[in-house]
Structure formats: C-alpha cells, structure tokens
Amino acid sequence: MDTDSITPQDMRFNPPTFDETEVAQRVADQYNLEGQWSSLGGERDQNFRLKENDGKKYVVKIAGPDEASDITNFQVEALLYLENGSPQIPVPRIVRTKSGDCLSNITDTEGVKHAIRLVTFLDGIPYGEGEFPDVENLQKIGAFMGEIVKAFKGFIHKASKHFMPWNLSNGIAVSRNLWVDANEDIKSLAAPMLDRLRNEVLPTLNGCPSQVIHNDGHPYNLLRADTVLQEVVGLIDFGDMVYAPIINELAVTTTTFQRRSVEDLNIVENILIGFHRIHPLSDTEVSLLWDAIILRLLITVLLSDVKLKIRADQGTDALEDRTEAYNMLVIINHLDHHSMVNKLRAACGFY
Numbered sequence: 001m002d003t004d005s006i007t008p009q010d011m012r013f014n015p016p017t018f019d020e021t022e023v024a025q026r027v028a029d030q031y032n033l034e035g036q037w038s039s040l041g042g043e044r045d046q047n048f049r050l051k052e053n054d055g056k057k058y059v060v061k062i063a064g065p066d067e068a069s070d071i072t073n074f075q076v077e078a079l080l081y082l083e084n085g086s087p088q089i090p091v092p093r094i095v096r097t098k099s100g101d102c103l104s105n106i107t108d109t110e111g112v113k114h115a116i117r118l119v120t121f122l123d124g125i126p127y128g129e130g131e132f133p134d135v136e137n138l139q140k141i142g143a144f145m146g147e148i149v150k151a152f153k154g155f156i157h158k159a160s161k162h163f164m165p166w167n168l169s170n171g172i173a174v175s176r177n178l179w180v181d182a183n184e185d186i187k188s189l190a191a192p193m194l195d196r197l198r199n200e201v202l203p204t205l206n207g208c209p210s211q212v213i214h215n216d217g218h219p220y221n222l223l224r225a226d227t228v229l230q231e232v233v234g235l236i237d238f239g240d241m242v243y244a245p246i247i248n249e250l251a252v253t254t255t256t257f258q259r260r261s262v263e264d265l266n267i268v269e270n271i272l273i274g275f276h277r278i279h280p281l282s283d284t285e286v287s288l289l290w291d292a293i294i295l296r297l298l299i300t301v302l303l304s305d306v307k308l309k310i311r312a313d314q315g316t317d318a319l320e321d322r323t324e325a326y327n328m329l330v331i332i333n334h335l336d337h338h339s340m341v342n343k344l345r346a347a348c349g350f351y
Contacts, residue, residue: 015045016063016108027104027118033118035051035052037050044064044239058119058121060116061119063115063116064114072115073159074158074159076102077157078238080094085151089151089235092122094117094118103116123233124225127219130224130226131228138257139273139274140230140231142275142277146275146279147278148249160243162242164242164244168248168292168295169295172302173296174202183305186329206245209282213243214241216238217252218253245285245292247292254271255293257271259297259325259327260324265340268344269347272344276347286344287341290337297326300325301322
C-alpha cells in the first residue's frame with residue numbers, strides 16, 4: 001500500500017457492535033460455553049470476557065467488518081505455532097468449537113459475516129498498574145520480548161505482510177497524506193525530522209533482519225502477577241502482529257515503557273540490554289533503535305489524532321496516548337541524537 005495516499009478509513013478502527021446477548025447465544029451454540037459476560041476494549045475487534053461458573057475465563061473476539069479472513073487466520077495460526085513450538089511461553093491459547101474448529105462466525109444485520117475466535121484469559125494485571133519495574137525487571141521484560149522473537153522464528157503466513165497501521169517501518173510516520181491533516185503542534189515539532197526519516201532511516205530499517213513479530217508489547221499487554229510482583233507472567237493481544245524488522249519489536253516495548261517515565265532515559269537502555277542478551281542484535285540494528293523509537297512516537301500521535309476524529313468513544317485512551325507520545329518527542333527533540341545512539345550502542349558493547 002502506498003502510505004503517502006493513506007486515509008483514516010484505511011486504519012480499520014471500526015470494531016463491530018454486536019449485542020452481548022446475541023454473542024452469548026452464538027458462543028453457547030458453537031462452543032457450549034456460558035457464564036458471566038463483560039465488555040473489553042478493542043481497536044479493531046469487539047471483545048468480551050466470559051467467565052464460566054467454575055471460574056474458567058475466556059476472551060471472545062469478534063473481527064471487524066474490514067478484517068480479511070486471511071488476517072484472522074494469521075492470528076490463529078500464530079498462537080497455534082507458539083503453543084506447539086514454545087508451550088512454556090505464557091500467551092493465550094486457542095479454544096476450539098464443539099466441532100473442533102479454531103474459528104466460528106456471527107452475521108450482522110447487513111448480512112456481513114464476522115469471524116469469532118475464543119482464547120483463554122490470562123490471569124494477572126498489566127504493568128501499567130502498580131509499581132514501575134526496577135532495573136532488573138526492565139531487563140527481564142526485554143528478555144521476555146527477546147524470547148517472543150525467538151519463538152516466532154520460522155513462522156510464515158501469507159497474510160503476515162498485510163497493511164498494519166502500527167507497523168512503524170511501513171511509512172505511516174512520514175505519510176504526506178496524514179501530515180496534511182495533522183495538528184499544528186506535531187507538524188511543527190516533527191517537520192525537521194521527516195526528510196531524514198523518510199530518505200535515510202526507513203530504507204536502512206527495512207533492510208534489517210525481519211520476521212513475524214508481536215509488535216505490541218506495551219505495559220497494558222505485558223502482564224505481572226499483581227501490583228507488587230514484577231516478573232512477566234503473560235503477553236496478550238496478538239492483533240498487531242506483522243512481518244517487520246525485528247528491531248521494531250524492541251522499539252515498541254522500549255517506547256511504551258519509556259513514555260510512562262519520560263525523564264528516566266535508562267529505561268530504554270535496560271530493556272535493550274535484556275533483549276540483546278536473549279536475541280543478539282547487530283550494531284546496525286542497535287544504532288537504529290533511537291530512530292525507531294521516534295517513528296513509533298510519531299505514529300502514536302498521528303493515529304491518536306485519527307481515533308479522536310473518527311471514534312469519540314476512544315477519546316480518553318487516545319488522548320492519553322497522544323499526550324505521552326508528544327511529551328516524549330519534545331524531550332527527544334532537545335537531546336543530542338548522536339550521543340543517545342552511542343549510549344545504546346555502548347550498552348551492547350559496540351562503542
């Protein structure tokens with residue numbers, strides 16, 4: 001897809017809005033599961049939590065109207081790949097229908113079929129709640145994401161290169177069409193960065209080692225046991241998976257944790273150290289991390305503005321994301337780029 005001509009509608013931020021009782025009946029028919037239902041948020045899917053009377057919990061995901069069947073299958077096959085090849089990694093497991101299928105469906109009032117998939121619900125709370133992780137556990141978080149990369153090695157799927165708005169190396173961050181309607185504050189801040197990112201950084205980034213990555217290891221998808229314990233007990237939400245440079249995986253996690261404590265720039269360094277310990281990176285990859293972080297921040301601001309314009313019900317979350325990303329970009333704008341790159345290189349023994 002030509003990202004210069006991308007429009008807000010191409011982002012697919014339009015989850016379905018089925019009535020809970022209708023979904024519950026369909027799940028009871030197809031999966032023989034009943035219990036207490038509660039709504040969960042979702043950017044492109046409509047999501048529910050189902051808790052059976054015996055305490056077992058599930059997440060019910062209904063794909064949006066613009067979600068191609070290949071993409072839904074990609075997400076299912078990825079979880080099956082992890083289950084079969086790396087069962088020790090705590091991620092959701094696919095729940096099959098009564099007939100043994102990995103997917104079901106539900107039809108809306110306009111006759112459009114939406115894929116339904118059920119996965120197990122992982123206990124724990126997000127890192128976005130409770131004490132911020134210390135140095136040791138920031139490195140463990142990086143190591144965990146390195147393990148995810150290793151676990152996905154060799155996984156291939158025909159839909160893995162689909163257009164994913166949150167793929168920081170696909171050109172969204174420098175899309176001329178999106179920047180036309182961008183707010184003036186981010187336009188002014190980003191203007192000096194865009195040519196270099198477009199002409200130098202992105203071509204080099206897209207030449208780096210690539211594979212399927214989770215692409216969404218942020219503080220609300222990485223789980224801990226409670227507000228005090230800090231070790232990783234799970235990773236959820238595989239909806240942003242994509243075939244992309246491996247360094248993007250690290251950029252997403254470092255950026256989103258850094259946003260929660262923008263003044264402490266050692267957060268990026270410590271997550272990098274843990275990741276590099278499990279999945280060694282090249283000097284070129286480490287040298288690109290700081291720019292990859294900038295790309296992620298720019299995308300966050302741009303896509304948050306898109307959400308604020310087309311999805312009023314996501315206003316609070318989108319505004320918080322935008323504010324955090326913008327504030328971090330302001331700080332980055334006052335730092336010496338060369339020094340920050342060399343600081344990260346030194347953490348991996350390259351400088």
